[in-house]
Amino acid sequence: MDASISLFDLGWQTYFQQQLSLDDLDANLIARVCHVSSSGYDLISEQGITALKSAPNQPNMTIGDWVVIDQDFEFVRKLDRSALFNEDDQLIAANVDTVLIVCALDDSFNLDLIKRYLELVHDAEADAIVVLTKADLCEDTEEKQAQVQQLDPLLIIETVNAKSETPLQSLTTFFKKGKTIAILGAPGSGKSRLVRNLIDLNQASTHFSVQQDALFALPNGAVLLDSPALRELQASAAHQNLTSEFADVLEFASHCRFNDCTHTNEPGCAIKQAVQDGKLEEQRVDAFRRTYGHYQDLDVSKKSKPQDKFHRSAHSDVRARKHSMSE
Template sequence: MNGECRNKGSDTSAICVIPGWNSSLASAFSAYNGPYIPGRISTQHKTVWNILTEKGEIQASISGVMRKVGKQPVVGDFVVLLDQSDIGSYTIVDILPRTSCLSRGSAGDSGEEQLIAANIDTIFIVTAVGHDLNVRRLERYLTIVHSSGARPVILINKIDLVETLPDDVSETIQEIRDIADDVPVITLSALTSTDLEKLDPFMNPDETIALVGSSGVGKSTLINALLGHDVQKTLSVREDDDKGRHTTTVRQLFTLPNGTIFIDNPGIREIQLGDSSDGIDRTFSDIAELAQNCRFKDCTHRNEPHCAVIKAVDDGIISQERFDSYHKLSDELAFQADKAEIGLKGVEKKKWKGVAVARRYVKSKEQ
């Protein structure tokens, strides 16, 4: 996992073998003169981060300025570190520009986004045959992944269990293929290494793949299978609901022998959409395409006359379940947007209240 940089002197444009490092990052980093080195976040803890650097893997915290403005790096971020190795200290002082960012809405009324990982090229949405195989849940995942800027791929794991499960599994898999549009849908078994070669087209050196999915769908088992040895702890499957038990507790970055970078994530219990409005039309591309034929450009597809989407539902072209899911997620996104706006107004109000207090303090001193 350790990264090494072949930099000579102050030449920051030299090739760096920190996983995923490239010329664009080197150009952005070149603005920093002095005792600074680049790195990539490999593991995120509560108050410290493990970082791959030219000196190997080190641990650092963020600067006071970053903490004050609420700027925190996530796994996959490329960061700038103040190098005080002479006293055994490193400090994260900045985050280099992100090319993509996976996030979800946070619980509660704040409306804030929870960042999950950054600088991802492909996101494997991992599900498994059995209780987790749910079309509506996958629509939620697709919405946040489409909004991230990364390419989604759906992996249906534990295909080795199909013979012991009801016959409708194949029907559900076909339904997933039907709603996925141009998103690849791959069936495999991480446990038996069946059909892992189907992932080869996505396993490119210096590209980053993140794994997301519920607890127990086999993300850690997949990491172990791809690496060829066990690096992530796995537990047995529960017999009552065929789910693996929760094992991964922190996000972590791994590099495969061919140079592909993987980010393993803890299972997501609740998929809050957050600010994923950009992903809704791509997830429901069939509905978005039909909507172009509605009489009104701002048609909400609820009770307007001459609605092409409602007609498609009536004609059986769009299933009622998918139509209902579209409205449910659209309404949730609108609600999240309202929460975010209220949250921003609260922050702005608090800011100007502080300014007013400061002004009164200064005025009292002048009198």
């Protein structure tokens, strides 16, 4: 047994404890999924890392799931989830308590994208905290914060300046032992800097002193959950928002001479021609360039699918019941 790891360090809560039988407590082990592959799963537990091969008797699982295994490290069952991120029947992440939605207060401030991320969090039945970054670059912080607050009067909003000596002091109060945190944010929002200020990825203890890259130790005993699928989900949401917000500009972009046109100095740029012809405003194109610069690694030729109706049930009965059980 790795004495440096405990179930509570990994995000264990009363909600999951209440699902255990006497046999589980006497004879079985508890582990959390930290990696998913086509052939099986990696589990992290008080015993360290364990490989679990896929089998017909297993349900589909994802990073963050809690499972019961026997003394031979064979699958027994999966515990009920408190929250689940999924998209098009693809499992993304499970048992996330709180999501930090990160948005910059500079020119890339995007209220519609915050709204889209809130949809994802509410559909997953997790709680959301909006973190507004780069406050040092904004002269109308209070106005933008008020715009975000109008999305949900009960929404918790924190404004941080990453350049200050204690930029995240207000956030760490939300990190409690046993809680699992995830972070969503568009490229350029300051999400990466936020993570670097929270944890040191070079320290083995951050990874619970085992080889895995999905669950990380946060201040005050909380757990940060990250995964490629979760990053793809937030990139997809950002891409959908981009194609929705700038649909008219992208229509002109589809007629550019070069597929990789940056819409600055290239010959045959349809966007530049549209500005000259008075069909697009230069100010709107400038806003598109700033936003597009963050998403050049995304395929902006794809059409965005319609956004789901925005759910404002931040304190729905089912989530309130689940989270109260874990206090």
